[in-house]
Amino acid sequence: MIRRTILSAFTGLLLAGTAAFGSAHAQQPIRIVVPFSPGGGTDQYVRLLASELTKRGSLVIVENKPGASGIVAADYVARSRPDGLTVLMSSLSTLTSNTVLYDKLPYDPAKDFAHVTQIAYQPAIIVGRMDLPYTNIKEMVAYAKANPGKINRGSPGAAILTNLAPMSFEKMAGIGTTHIPFPGDSPxxxxxxxxxxxxxxxxxxxxxxxxxxxxxxxxxxxDNRRLPQVPEAPTFKEQGFDIEAPLWYALSVPAATPKDAITRLNASVNKLVTDPEFIARARAIGMEPRGGSPKEITRFIRTEHERWAPLLQSLNLVKEAQ
Incomplete structure (x- = not known):
């Protein structure tokens, strides 16, 4: 009887300890690692996403790790413990562009990540100061041809689509600008x-x-349509240049992350991005929420790689990115 009582007590303690560990693990925050400086457009959206997920019961925080066109953040997540608690805000640059722009990466985009879901998209744009002698892209092209080397163009990084698409456009239009990359959009x-x-x-x-x-x-x-936030701004197509460049954002985790952890996060995000109130708040800052299954985002990333990698190779940007 005594032996049975001791065994029962021990079993109870073991179960209690296991439950406590599980509860503690469940209370640990999910960290979404953003490869850009705080304050930029993507950072704003991810913080909105994290805030709303937290309100719905999943503690989510944002951690910024800018640098080297997303390599710092991507490598950090790739090497993190695959427990579903460290998540990369991934994009074309971290998963495709860097494979072309850098001779050697510390991570392998094809092998080191599993993908959770897409979270949003938006078209690339070019903005300018109000005191410039041109007010649209068509006028900028004319100015650039008449004044070679006089336009300094910034971007959030060499491998970011908002640099690559303008470079592709410049090649199409027969002009050149001086590219100045920054560690994120806000700077x-x-x-x-x-x-x-x-x-x-x-x-x-x-x-x-x-x-x-x-x-x-x-x-x-x-894009093929004007933005609702700035309906007065014409598309490139309206100005005679046939180019579209949608930026997309996704969530990716270390490759060995258990499927159930991926499934839970996918379900939470997909429920949020279809909520009308969240969609309205996202659109107010220029984002179009979009979800999907892990298989869908994995297939989409593969398609984007096939679309952009050959163009990146043709632009011969390796020296710039190093």
């Missing part, structure tokens, strides 16, 4: 406001307050 916008650069490749989220304040203007939208 580039501040440089634009400070007249250190003339134009900046970006998305609508970061510069929107400055556009509404009359300090910046959108020269062109790389």
């Amino acid at each position: 580039g916008i501040q440089a634009l406001l400070g007249k250190q650069i003339d134009v900046h490749g970006t998305s609508i989220t970061g510069p929107l307050p400055h556009i509404r304040a009359g300090k910046l203007r959108v020269l062109g939208v790389m």
